[in-house]
Amino acid sequence: MDLFISQALNGFVYGVLLFLLAAGLSLIFGLMGVVNLAHGSFFMLGAFVGLSIAKATGSFWWAVLLAPIPVALAAVVIEVVFMRQLYRRGRLDQVLLTFGFSFVFTDLVETVWGKDNFNIPEPAALENSIELLGGFYPSYRLALLGFGLVAALVLWIIIDRTRAGAMVRAAVDDSSTAMGIGLNVPLLLTTTFAAGAALAALAGVVAGPILGVYSGIDVEVLIPAFIVIVVGGMGSLKGAFVGSLVIGIADTLGKAYLPEMAMFLIYLAMILILLVRPAGLFGQVQTR
């Protein structure tokens, strides 16, 4: 297989995982103005819950389907019980709150599952490699790529083409007016926060066979997710999509061909974007 194609595939696979994570992060920021520092924790929780479900049921698919549910529930609890009390006090407090929760989740994960590096095995159907364009490529990764693109499409349809999505977009653009026309903004906030968490958890499960499952992965995926939303534009779904593919490719090519400089250049790019065009590629300029 052509090197260019296989590295492109590698990059897109990572990109797709980043998208699932960054999409939620971006929407939460867009709607609530909060940088969810516990977003990586949702990813990690999803991965661990998925690990247990997969072990218990022997099926990867049940893990994918069910793992996001408890994580989304946890997110609902956090939003309703804690974050709502802080609406009046401003965004910083909510960000700090999520930060505090990330510690609790790390401990939870270490207590229940341990500090080891775990693995979610691929589903049996996708264990092998396919012969593709003269080379071999793992089937699971190809499936993941397909899954991610479908997920992106579905998300786009929901946000852009449905009423629910329209409400979210309205609240992102101007929440006071949105409330003025009768949208239940608190409900929207809770739903979006939970949906973002569910997406992150889903990402955690499907990333399991590739990235592993361990305490500490929350920070390791959170930072790339930040880079994605900065590059793509905070609050923009399209930005999250483009940004994650760009960062996925940059990370892959960087690792293989510019190992000394890659991370440095990526952070430099992040800084330049923040200085020159803080809205990123597709974001809106924040008026708050």
Next chain:
Amino acid sequence: MTKTWKPSRRALLSGVGASAAMSFDASLARVFAQGAGTIKVGVLNTFSKTPGIFGETALRGIEVYLDEHGGKIADRKVELIREDDEFNPQVALQKLRKLVDSDKVHVVLGPLGSHIATAMAGYMKQAGTPWLITGAGASALTKLRIPNMYRATLSNWQVAHPMGTWSATHDVKDVVLIGSDFLAGHEVMDAFKETFTKGGGKVTKEIYPPIGTNDFSAYLSDIGASKTTAVYGFLVGSEAGRFVKQFQQFGLKGKVKLLGFQPLLDSDTFPLQGTSAVGGMSTSIYCETLDTPENKRFVELYAKKSKEFPGIMTESAYTAVRIVDDAAKAVGGKIEDVAAFCEAVGKTNIVAPRGPVTFDPDTHQAIQNVYVREVIEQDGKIVNKVIDVVPKVGDMPANKA
């Protein structure tokens, strides 16, 4: 408003609180100590993150020995105090201080990481506590001639350089090196490179993935495209597990020879790797299928703790405790007499599960056999099998100078 120092009650309160907390903690430690007779063994190893499995199996090795001997060393009860260094030298130093200054251990066993051992060296030299290394192979460590340090396991150079010689004389013409980006990774590759190129081989490329890498796809695609005939790898713990598995997934198994530095293809990594490891070759100071009475007995004992075979980390820790026990017995149990105890350790001359073990008198490096092993499937299990031996390999010549 004056410009003087504005005090606050908090300062005192926190000071009082701190002193209360710490004296409470100190007295607690004394209460739990088992009296003058107990030997405190500090186990500083990695029990989390990618290398975590190695720490766990090392601890099991120690426990196997203690179980065999009624939980005693030289007739004194043993208290194991285990600390996790998280494969991070900064954390290791903090935990080490606790073990030596606060817990007052009689001997330190560990660590796993070469970079951690190097970071510990200065402190251990000053502290003077007997220190038996059970995992870290930092080649230059023994050059420091720390009197209370003995390396009861491999040195990176010791195990890596024979592989270079062996590979060059066994049909390996060119190789891509892949080593974890920390001290040991670089040392292993340097040692291999030296003998491999001297034997006529060519190094096509060198790759150093950062510690904690889980996804090797970018590197594997690159290796595949380079059309190399062999790969020599050194990765730790679950990284080794994933790399070999992904090596197969990316279609390289069978097309490219897989050569490794011991922990790449080890009993501890086989559960994750499964059949993807079969055919891989590595050098190590230990092989679980060694056909000697000492090893057979060891494997039987270990079977009580685990359904896997013992790996290199388990054997290293097991033998280290045995060395401590023998030396302690030689000084009549008075392990507190550090000078005499360390001298006794230096005089070690045993046949461990890995084979004969003695210490270099100058550098305190263990002198032992290095085995060339191949991974095979035997009776439904994945194991290493010895295909060649380099007997009684010593320390790096540069360290002896």
Next chain:
Amino acid sequence: MTVAPAEIGPTRVRGRLSAVWEYAALAGAIAWPVFASQYSSGLLTEIYIFAIAAMSLDLLMGYGGLVSFGHAAFFGLGAYTTVIGAMKFGLDPWISVVLGVILSAVISFAVGAMCVRMTGVVFFMLTLAFAQLFFSVAMKWRWITGGSDGIGGMLRPSIAGLSLGDPAVMYFVGLAAFVLSLVLLRLVINSQFGHALVGLRENEVRMRALGYPVTLIKLVAFTIAGLFAGFAGALYALYNGFVSPDSLSFGLSGTFLLMVVLGGAGSLMGPANGAGVFLLMKQIISSHTEHWLSIVGIVFICCVMFFRGGIHGLIERLRPGAGS
């Protein structure tokens, strides 16, 4: 993401009575190594060092209202400069320390010049990105920084013939450095500049309208904060004889933030105590239970939800007849 005035603790005027408490605490601190274990003195030394870093972040965050998630960048810069200067360039360790502080100040000025023009979440992301930038350099520039191994084996310098390798000597150096930093930072806070800083935290628009050079004030605050963080980092290198990319990590930046909020932002002594509480909890709680992280997290959440002034605010509330 802007900072509302009520979120960060207000500055306070303290009474004369508290002076007695502080001097007593100082006396206790000076006497400590005589009576207590070497291990506990070492722990306190580490607390003094982190307290300096926490106070420096408090200047930026508590008084200036600028929430930085990259403060470890300057701490680490001070630490690395000290070790690299001594180990790779053979400089006298004290000169390395001074160099570390100067470099931290210079770099934080440069970084600040770029960051302070931005506010809210952009500022937050910028500080994070810069810290990660430095982190990537430390990780990859192996031949200078030692990569992920770090650099160890640094010989400690001596002061008046006493080697800092002696834990008791290091303890007093740490204590002296802490007291010095506290005094200096208080001078800054209580100066005209300090008042202007608080003023612009409360209402930037008004300050601008009144003709204050708002950006310059923020920049100066950023630089001073970076300077003291670098100082703390240099001390940490002396204490450990070792430096690694940990000193520049996202985790450490988060830890500093935690210490400030826990202790009570905007009170200087609060974050210093936050450092103490955090490190003590880490050491003591972690030897009795594995769950110190949860406990820290829960305490932190409680601070955010209920005790906005942190532990300092809590204690202030308990004082009889405490005024605002």
